Amino acid sequence: MIVVEELTKRYGRTVAVDGLSFAVRPGHVTGFLGPNGAGKSTTMRMILGLDRPTAGRALVGGRPYASLRRPLREIGALLEGRSAHPGRRAADHLRYLARSNDIPAARVGEVLALVGLQDAARRRASGFSLGMAQRLGIAAALLGDPPVLLLDEPVNGLDPEGVHWLRALLRGYAAQGRTVLVSSHLMAETALVADRLVVISRGRLVADATVAEFVAGAASLEDAFLKAVAR
Numbered sequence: 001m002i003v004v005e006e007l008t009k010r011y012g013r014t015v016a017v018d019g020l021s022f023a024v025r026p027g028h029v030t031g032f033l034g035p036n037g038a039g040k041s042t043t044m045r046m047i048l049g050l051d052r053p054t055a056g057r058a059l060v061g062g063r064p065y066a067s068l069r070r071p072l073r074e075i076g077a078l079l080e081g082r083s084a085h086p087g088r089r090a091a092d093h094l095r096y097l098a099r100s101n102d103i104p105a106a107r108v109g110e111v112l113a114l115v116g117l118q119d120a121a122r123r124r125a126s127g128f129s130l131g132m133a134q135r136l137g138i139a140a141a142l143l144g145d146p147p148v149l150l151l152d153e154p155v156n157g158l159d160p161e162g163v164h165w166l167r168a169l170l171r172g173y174a175a176q177g178r179t180v181l182v183s184s185h186l187m188a189e190t191a192l193v194a195d196r197l198v199v200i201s202r203g204r205l206v207a208d209a210t211v212a213e214f215v216a217g218a219a220s221l222e223d224a225f226l227k228a229v230a231r
C-alpha cells in the first residue's frame with residue numbers, strides 16, 4: 001500500500017505538488033494520470049525518498065521510504081531515464097543492487113530471464129536500446145520480489161511483445177494481492193492494464209476512482225481524461 005498525505009512540493013515559485021492525498025491499495029493496477037507537468041514524477045520521487053516534501057508525507061507499507069532497511073524488498077521502482085551506469089554489465093548492475101538489499105545473487109538470473117534479457121546479461125548498459133534499458137529497469141524493480149511496484153512510463157520504448165508481456169506481468173502482480181502504481185500518457189494502454197485511477201492536474205487530485213467510474217458517461221478513457229483535466 002502507498003499512502004500520500006497532504007503532500008506538497010514547491011520549487012521556488014512553482015508548486016509542483018499541492019496538498020495531494022490518495023491511497024494506492026493492494027490487489028489493483030492503479031494508473032497514475034495527469035498532463036505534462038502535473039506533478040506525477042515529483043510525487044513518485046517523494047514516495048521513493050528522492051525528493052523531500054515541502055509539506056505532508058508519503059508512506060510505503062505504512063513507513064516513510066527513508067526508514068526502510070532493505071527498500072528493494074518493500075517497493076520496486078522504475079523512474080524515467082536509464083538507471084544503470086553505462087559502463088556496467090546488466091548482471092553486475094543487478095548483482096550490486098541485490099547485494100545492498102540482502103537479496104540472493106541467484107535472483108539476478110531469474111529477473112533477467114523474466115524480462116527477456118538473459119542473453120544480454122554480460123553486455124554493458126551503454127549498448128542497450130531504449131527498450132532493453134527499460135527492461136533492465138523493470139528487472140531491477142522486480143529484484144526484491146516486492147509487495148509494491150511503482151513504475152513511471154514503463155512501456156516507453158518497449159516493442160509490442162514487451163508491452164503485452166508487461167501488461168500481463170502487472171495484472172498478475174495485482175492478482176497476487178500486490179500494489180501496482182503505473183504512470184502513463186497512453187490512455188488506451190492504461191485502459192487495458194489498470195482497474196483503478198489516480199488522476200492529478202496542476203499538482204492536485206482530480207480523481208481517485210475505478211476506471212469504470214471515471215469513464216462512465218464518456219466515450220473513452222481519453223475523452224474522460226481530457227474533460228477531467230480541462231476543468
Ligand SMILES: Nc1ncnc2c1ncn2[C@@H]1O[C@H](COP(=O)(O)OP(=O)(O)OP(=O)(O)O)[C@@H](O)[C@H]1O
Nearest residue numbers: 011014015016034035036037038039040041042043
Ligand atoms: N527539480 C525541479 N526544479 C524545478 N522545478 C521542477 C523540478 N522538478 C519538477 N519541476 C516542476 O514541477 C512541475 C511538475 O513536474 P513533474 O515532472 O512532476 O510532472 P509530470 O506530471 O511528471 O510531467 P510529465 O508528464 O511531463 O513527465 C513542473 O512544473 C516542473 O517544471
